[in-house]
Amino acid sequence: MEYNGWADEGFGAVADAFGRNFTDHGDLGAAVTVFVDGRKVVDLWGGTADERTGRPWERDTAVPVMSAAKGIVAVCAHLLAQEGRLDLDAPIADHWPEFARHGKERITPRMVLAHRAGLPVIDRPLTFEEVLAWTPVVRALEEQAPYWEPGTAHEYHGHTMGWLIGELIRRITGLTPGAYFRAAVADELKLTTWIGVPEAELPGLARLAEAPGTYPDLPADSLFARILTMDGALAFPGLDDPRGRNSPALLAAEIPATGAVSSARGLATLYAAAATGVDGA
Template sequence: MTVVHGQCDPRFSRVREVFGRHFAEGEELGAAFTVFLDGEPVVDLWGGVADRHSGRPWERGTPALTYSCTKAVTATAALLLAERGLLDVTAPVADVWPEFARHGKERITVEHLFTHQAGLPTIETPVPPEEFEDQAAIADRLAGQAPIWEPGTAHGYHALTYGFLLGEVIRRVSGKSPGEFVAAEIAEPLGLELWFGAPEEVAARAARLSAGRRQGPAEAGAAPAGAAADAVPRVSAAAELPGRGNPVEEMSRAVLDRDSLMNRALGNPPIHRLQGGANHPVILRSGWPAIGVVATARGLAGFYRDLVAGRILRPETLEDALRRRVTGPDRVLIIDSSFGLGYMRPALTFLTPSKGAETAFGHTGLGGFLGLGDVEHGLGMGYTMNKMADAVSGSLRAYRLAEAVYGSI
């Protein structure tokens, strides 16, 4: 039986029960969950193994590649530039990236990038592995493409391209890569265990991601082999819920269709071409701005703690960023998604307990990772693990933990 380590405020004993039950029922290999309430740590739990092959235990400081939880960090970096008057969110991307103004993209705004409305969810030319660490080169591929739909008329999850697009904007404005900017302006000043591209020492002790049972081609390259959208397992978790109707069935069909827009969005750059997929050192150190953050649960939760407390962005900046810009059917994920400026808002792709249905924000990560903040309730949460959820059957682990938290306050 797996021993659960760490501390839990007595008020949150239900959280510890849920966390332990996931291990007892075989849903976890290794995992950690941290919660801050009004800036104070009330849950800090971990257990299991960080590497199922070696048996290396999951420790308090075990980091993990958090996949698309990264998108919220990238969004925050861009918002910080906007807050400083260095970036106009409503202006065309081409104002800071002139080469982008080709093939009908002249009027795409930075806000379109934040909200997945740019019509560029796929990279149409194969990205070779030798280019994986050259984010500017990948961004240039996108600059040479035409949008799939008229920008601003629909939204569709830009699973990987979100990061290369918004990351290039950050680089053009700040002169630093997104990882360098986040380290200098957010992670290091606040002492967060969060790395946008892991140093060698951090990568060496990172949890090794293990794939669960997979069904169909959508996850043929999934972690640890490398599909990159957080929303597939979170969306498919909704398939476990009754009464969702045809959109979930359509989404499930898209998962199984190699040529679907969903799979095209997830599969390039093809992480599965690297030995070990997302566990490969190239992925851990590259710091892709859509999926590259390596963090402990405490570091991820601390990021949201500091956002909620106004230590990263001014409260009015965050409030505006949380205003829902798009809500409804997602052109890539098919079922409903909802976004502010880069942050997920509660929807089928971001399942949230009813108490947080209007106040929670954050981002999920492939396989079940979760970063969540809630200003009204003073919450910051981070959930990391290494047993990746199945893309079709999904996982409700993060939802159950969040439900236990909200039920305890």
């Protein structure tokens, strides 16, 4: 299997492992970028971006990376904290008064970022269209009561983390989290990374393909299934379902905890910039 790119001396094993993903593990297309202390040391890509057409995976091909959105939203929250515009230990309701209902008055951004806010799912049924529309989810969170005393226990806030922090970002900046990320971070770093993909970029995205046998068989009413699907509003796995992860409508919407789309270089550059700064990204 031929692939493109390079790896610095000392990182040849990364290139070897990347190649084996194709020859030994059936990967269709992929990319990997690695920074060490702000310096790029690996930049590899290869394979197919769309198995239906054979379109090749290019250096900056972007692909749905789903929950990587949580890191993007967290970076935005910490940037606002760094600027003194957000106190991670003050009540969310300081910026979002309507949130202070049903025992949520003392929930802080830090609790949400740590998945300890007691809001892993929303009990009110939502449609796919409502999830894409933003405001219905925000209103449902305002009416939701915590499942436990906030800050005392942990459960994966698979989708809710994004809307909780995302609405805070919107209240503070006047921008949706995807728009704020582009304005504050991504445009300056020239990242091929979005929460909410512009229409013009949709045709160039890699298309996800099902990998048989990789999904757990979850009862629809189990807590984890409810978390993954927002109580059935989203398809899982169902990549080619109209509500699935290849849906243009879903890719274009701002789903702030699971809707990230990025190239490997984009995501690696983001984290390198946040951790150490980057040299020649």
